[in-house]
Every structure is written in structure tokens, then in C-alpha cells.
Amino acid sequence: MRWNKIGDYLGLGGVAVILVGLVSYSVHGVLTTAITATLVAGLALVVAYGVLNFREIRSALSSRSTRFGSNAVLMSLVVLGILILINFVANRHSLRADTTAAKQFSLAEQTRKILKNLDREVKVTAFYRAEDRWQIESLLKEYEHYSPRFKWEIIDPDQRPAEAKQYNITAYNTIVLECGGKQERITTRTEQDLTNALIKVTRKENKKIYFLTGHGEKDIEATDREGYDSMRKLLQGENYDVEKILLAEKDHVPDDCSLLVVAGPKTDLLPNEASMIGDYLKKGGKALFLLDPESPDGYVTLLKEWGIEVGKNVVLDVSGIGRLFGAGPAMPIAAQYAPHAITEKFQLMTIYPYARSVRKAADAPVGATVTEFVKTSSNSWGESEPLGRGGMVRYDEGKDLPGPVSVAVAMEKEAEEKPTSSGESGQTRTKTRIVVFGDSDFASNTYYRVQGNGDLFMNAVSWLAEQEDLISIRPKDPEDRRVNLTRSQSRLIFWVAVVLMPLAVLGTGAGIYWKRR
Template sequence: MAKKQRTQHPQQSPQTYAPLGLWLAGAATLATLILLLLKFLAYEGVYTPPDAKRFNLVMWIAAGLILVGLAVYALLDPQRTRQFIFGRQARHGSNAAITLVAWLGALIVVNIIAVQYPKQWDLTEEKKYTLAKETEETLDKLSAPVHAIAFYTSQSSPQDARELLENYKRSSNGKFTYEFQDPDQNPMLAQQLGISGDGKIYLEMGERHEIVSYASEQEITRALVRLMNPGERTVYFLTGHGERDIEGYGNDGYSKLSAMLEAKNYTVKSLPLLAEKKVPDDALAIIIAGPQHPVSQEEVDLLSDYVAKGGSLIVMEDPVPLTQFGDAPDPLANYLVTIWGIRLDNDIVVDTNSSSPLVPFGVDYSTHSITQKLRGIASFYPEARSVSLVENPPHAVDSLIRTLDRAWGETDFATLQSGQAAPNQESDIAGPITLAAASEDTTSGARVVVFGDSDFASNAYFDRYANGDVIVNAIDWAAEQENLLNLTPKDTIYRQLKPVSNVTLALVAILSVCIIPLLVIGGGVAAWISRRMRG
């Protein structure tokens, strides 16, 4: 009986598994490209990796696997590798593929290095993208890490803010980090941090915090200085005359303004001056917001003494017909016009440019510290009175906010009630109307800001347009918190393209349309003739 022969299975050669190396290199290349894309999206703020360090490690591993896969293929099938590199087909047809792979690998490595070790050069003449020396010194002196949360809605453009915050992060040696949040998608966080409106930046250092109203190097650096110098800053709201309630949550209340000031590290207190008989020593500013009854002469004398010693005052008085002043004298208004040259007119502003004529819009801002950053953003003042500046005032006075020309100050209140108001050149105040003014005594350091309205800062309107920024900036300026650090603003260099002469245009046209194509055609003809001659 014959023996049963065993089936001989051919032994698998190493070359059989060589393609696995190419598959590994291809998959690793795809993974690396995807990770580089995610890294770019993370840099732009579109994507946030759960673990940045692990993400970078995975990216490096994927890049390394490209080389591992190619090495595996070369080891398992050295003959084809040599043929691919040195063979006739490679010499005549594979150079382009090799060059492409080499360039692709080089680009991947260079991109990984660039992402891991970013370096920027500011080549602009005015060094537009370079932080000021004072800012870099402030970042060096940070005693604790600072985290910034920038609140931008989907309707806004955060790119400039992102670039600015990235500059801070890059110059901080790891002490400054930031993130972006959409207050519409995360309203609880915005409310918890005291954020109202778009474009605000919340800065946090330990248990201390500051809120920056808009993304600018000056504002952010000043906020950092305040975080490092956390002395108590107290402002007082005068009470006893029917003023706005700083704790009131209704539309007429000032709780939003109070919350914003507290979020900026202010201590906000009430001041019943008639009972206290003295302005507290720690008062950086006294705010008088919409009194319904006149402030007494005794109180005005106390306020006058306080201001004469370098104190600051913010006055917001509504039109007389909307209060209970009646025909009673107004000692506070008399003090403002006599000592500061700022007059609260007995009128109501009518603005025909507004859809509601009794809600004038402030659109013309001065270059004063309070309003210089607000250009292009309107503010409005429901049922306001005008503010006038006397000739030859005792101190320099700045008209902060004005309407357009078509507004006027109506003094005939009966015509307003009948709906027949029209500008009267003899009795009314012609536009443009000043809605707010500021003055400073450079000798004593005293500062005064006067508004002809208190509604604009109430809860009903605080978040609208630039209203909240106007009153917060005014308090910052009055409390002398706007100049803790002076940065020299960078001058914008405007460049104009000089028109090209007709002769130059003709030469460019001849060069591009005639000469270059003729050179290419001539080179081709010369090559063809040369080949024909060689046979």
C-alpha cells in the first residue's frame, strides 16, 4: 500500500509582507495630515484638543511611523527597493514620484516643527504685531498665571482679538493663557462672570479678576497691572434724592452697572451724604445718578470740598420736567456751571435722525480717554437734556458725545406734549447737541463728568450699543484707573500705490504678452532643431 504524499506548501518569502510597510507608511501619512489639519484648527480656535500634550505626542508618533513603514518595506524587499531607486525605470520614470514623496515628507516634518516651535517675525514698518516694551515687562512680572476668557458671539469677528491674545501668550513664558466663549451659547458662564455685551475679555489671576471692555493692548495691559496691584477701589453712589437704585433689578435700576463695576474689582457703596455729613476718605469718585429732587446746598458744599481736594464727580441729571424739581433751585447745576463751566440746559433733546425723536443718538465722539475707543459704535440717551459749555471755562472742558446737526434742544415743553415740536432759532438750542462733557483740574487732579440723562445707564439700556461702555469708561476715568500704565500707541502708516505711467504699462504689456511667449517658443524651436541635427 503506497504511502500518502504530503502536500508541499510553498514557503512564504519576506517579499510577500513588504507591501504592509507601504500600507503602514500610507496610513501614517494620512493620519499625520489629518492631525496637522486639527492642529491648524486648534490654532484658529475652531477645535480644542482634550489633551494638548497627548495630541502632540500622537502627531509625532504618526510622523515617525511614515519612516518605519518605508524602512520595513526596504528591509523585506531590498531587491525592489534597489530597483525602484537605482533601476532603469526609476532613472527614466520615477524621479518625479521620488521627488514628490521627498517634498511631501519634508513639508510634513517642517510643518510639525513649525507648529511645535512657532516663531513669528514682525516685518511691518510700525511693528504693528509686536507688543510694547511695557507690556512685555508686565508679563515678565506676573506673580501668578493669568487666564483670559474672550466673549465673542458668532456675529462678531474675533480674529484681531485672537492674534492679540496669542501675542500675550507667546510673550508670557507660559503665564498667560486664553480661550474664547460665545455668550449666546454659554449665557450662564457670561452671567456668572458679570459679562454683558459682545467683545468683553475676562481676566483671572487666582481669586482676582478684571473685565476688559474691548480687545486692545492698552486695556489688557492696564488690567494686568490692576491685577498685580489689587488695592481696594471704592466708588459711591449718592442717595437721598430719589436716585437710581444700584441694587434694583428692574428696568430703571442700576444693578447691571453695579455688577460690572464689581466685576472690575470696584467696591460699590451708597452714600447718604445728608446723614453722613462727610465724603468718605476712600472715595475714588462720587456718582449722582438721576436725582428726582435737588441736591441741597449743604451737600453741594461737601461735594465741592471733596472735589477741591482732588476728588471726582459724575453727574447724571434728567430733564427738569421728568423730575420733581419743579421751580426749585438746583445748587448742583449752579456749582457745575460756576466752577467747571458745564451747563445743564433746561430743555429736552429732539433728534429727527432717530426713529424715536426723544431718544437722541450720540454718534460724534471726542478723542477723550472716555470715548476714544467708541468711534463707530453709537450710544443713545432716552429723554435727555443738553449739556452746554460756557465760554472761557475755568478748566479745559471736553465735549464728549454729540448728536448730528438735525437735533435740537426743545425748551417749549408744551409743544412736545402736543407732538408739534419744531426747532425755534430764538428759544431752542441748535444742533449738534452735546449730551456729555468732561473737565479736569490739572492742578488738584479733580475730575468731573456730566451727562444730561441717567436712563442710558439703566438696566433697560445698559447692554445696548455702547451705553454700558460709556458709563464704565467715565467711572474709570473719574476714578483715575485708566492710566495705571501709559502705552505709546503705534502710529498707523498709510501707504498709497503710486500710479504707473503709460510708458511703464506699455513695457509691462509688451514683456508679458510678446517677449516672454516668444522666448518660450524660440527655446522650443531651438530644442527641436538641435534634436533633428543630432539625427
């Protein structure tokens, strides 16, 4: 009897020790030596229980109740086996679905595209404390899901200080990306910042973009409503070097210019500036023009030579779609996009405050491919008369340009002249590429976040800079979906959810009990 008592204690202790080992394994995720020893010790105690209580166990197994119970145990084991099989298949072939309205748990198209096109291994080391690793772990797993070349590790700098010192980590929540000898670090855990860092470490060269100045163009350092400071930051985030250029001080467009941007000029080009831009384009240069209705005619003449006709009008849209955004007829919205690399898989609306028409010229030069890739609705037109103050607007047939109206054009043509220098990048320009928008405000600080405005601008830049793999819908900042409640609404929710509903359940239970009694 005494040995049986000891055996019972050993059995209970063995089960407890095994549970401790299983819990430790689930917490750490690694089968360490200590955890293995714990599981073996627990199993030994259970075996000892079986040896000391062998007669009682055999007697219990041969009893009538055990025989009936064994059927239930067998069925339970079958069900458990089926569940294990289902879980194994689901783990090997997982089905992923994001049911949130803003798809906040899904990676953006650009991120997926970059990951799938990785041709080199990228190592990501995140320095997070053990209790904070959950903040970044799920995002890194999402990235890994789309590319086996994306390798990541989370290190607790307090537990592994030598590695933290090796990377010169001075703050928690620092993420280091490494690829091909290049290193980039960020201290935020958003998809946008992580993807931008990924672009920087995987690009072999930095493309340089020059914004023309001296003619009242949009300022890339201005933070006001009309400034382009936000666009500059987006471009720099995708590893472009962005600078201003005053061509009047130069004798030619710099050889390292991957793209020349002319955004909203208010005065005309000087003759030597127009000549320099013309020569640059003939040698396979790339240019982006964003011309407002009040932009001077010199730009119109320059672009006409490349088969692009910039209209002398203002595009009006009376379809009523603009009312969804609080806009009037002078702020047309486009949802029609012609097939082109810039608009590949692009299905977002774009809005153009006070725009002019841009279309293919009837006498486009031989060899030039001109595509009208953005058009407004059929209820729009190009108004040729100046807009009056608060006056009625109407379409005048034969005088105004009928809709749908093209507000953006892309042109591609073989270079007319071989460049004297291939530039710093060492790549000889072979094709001239030009994109023209009939509005510059759509990419300003005020409107670049509206629908797909920023994405379309960046896609045009990617095509012009010959980085088509970046053409996509980019990651967005996390959306704030909080609901703000008044004090009375908060009180109402408290009384309904915390007081009345529990009382209703208790009252129902009490009523049923009283009735049955």
C-alpha cells in the same frame, strides 16, 4: 522565496507600526517614550524589509519604468518641500482674519489693551476633561497671542487629581487665574468673564465708587427698567467696589471715595450735602453727574462753579436717525465725539432718552479744561418750551439752543486745596475731575446695551477713577445668531436640500450616461 515573503510581511508591518506612531503623536501632541519606541520599531521593520529584498529593490530601481517614475517622484518631493516651507513661514508669521459679522472670534479692544500692558506674569490653569479642552483652548491661545506674559495650562482633573485637589477644584470647567499672590476663579468660558478676572488679579488696589442716595436717584440694586443693577455688575466686574452713600448722615465725603456718582436725582441737595460735595471736589475729588431735564436747579448751580452749564431744555433730534431704533425726536442719538481720553477710538453711536444740554460755561474758572465730548446731530436743538402731548415741535431761532447740541462734558482742574488725608489707597489727589451727562436713562438696565451706551459710561468712570488703561470697547456677550424656521420652511429646506438636489445630480449623471451609451 520564503525570505522574500517574510520581508514583505515585515515591510507592511513596519509601515503600519509607523502610521500608528504618527497618529498617536498627532493625537497627544507630545513625543512620549512609548511613541518614540513605536516609531523606531516600525523603522527597524522597514529596514529589515530592505535587507531581505535587496535584489528586488535594486532591480526595480534600475528598470525603465522606475527611471520615468523617479521624475514624478522628484517633482512631488519638490512640491512637498515648497508646501512645507510655506507652512513653516505661515506658522512663524501667521496672518489672522475674522470674517464674522460680529467679530465673534476676535478679542475685544479692552482685552487686547490689557494683555499688551501686562507688566507681570499671569498664570491661568483651566481644569477641563480631555474631551472638553477644545471649549477653552482656542480662547486661551488668542489671549497668549497678545502677550508673552499670559501663561496657560489645561489640566484634566481626572488624570491629575493631586493638582485638582491642590487648587480645591470641586467642579469641571473651572478656570483659575494667579498673579502676584492674588487668585481669581471663574466657571464660565466667555471673554467678558475671563477679562474681568484678569483685571481683578492684575490690579494692585480696588477703587471705591459711591452712588449718592436720598434724592430719588437711580438705584444700583434695582432690576427694573430704570434701575442701575446692570451697571453695578459691570463696575464690580472691573474690580470696583460699589456702595450706596447717604451724605445726610455724614459730616464729609469718605476719604476712600475714588468716585462719587449722582445719577438722576429728583430732589435737591441739602445745604450741608452741597457743601460736603463742594469741599470734596476742591480737594481733588472725582464726580460723575447724570442729570435729567427734571433734575433740580441746585445741581445746576453747583456745576456752574466748575465751568459747566446745564441747560434748562430738552434736546430734540429730527434727523430721523432715531427711527432706526424706534425712537422719536425726544431721544437724540450722538455719533460726534470730540478728542478726549474718554472717547479715544470710540466710534459707536450712543442714545439719550429725554436729555438736556450740557456745555462749557462762558465764565469757566481759570485753569479748568472743559471739553464737550458728546454732541448730537446738526438737525437737533435744545427745546426751551415744555413738550405738549403729541404736538408738533419746531426750532425757534433766538429762543432754542441750536444744534449740534452737547449732552456730555468733562472737566479737569488742579485741586484748589490739599486733602487732609490721602485715603486708603495712599494716593494724594492732585486734580479735580468731573463728568456730566444730560441724561441718566442711557445707562439704565433698559438702554445700557444699546449701541455704545454702556461702553461710554464705563469709559467715563475709568477716566474719573484715573484708570485710563481700561478705556476701550469692552467684550460683549456672545450674540445669538440663530434663524428660527416655521414648520413649512423646515419642510421646504428638507425637500430641496435632501431630496431634490441629490435627485437632480443623479438625474444629470444618468442622462449623460444614457446619451453616451
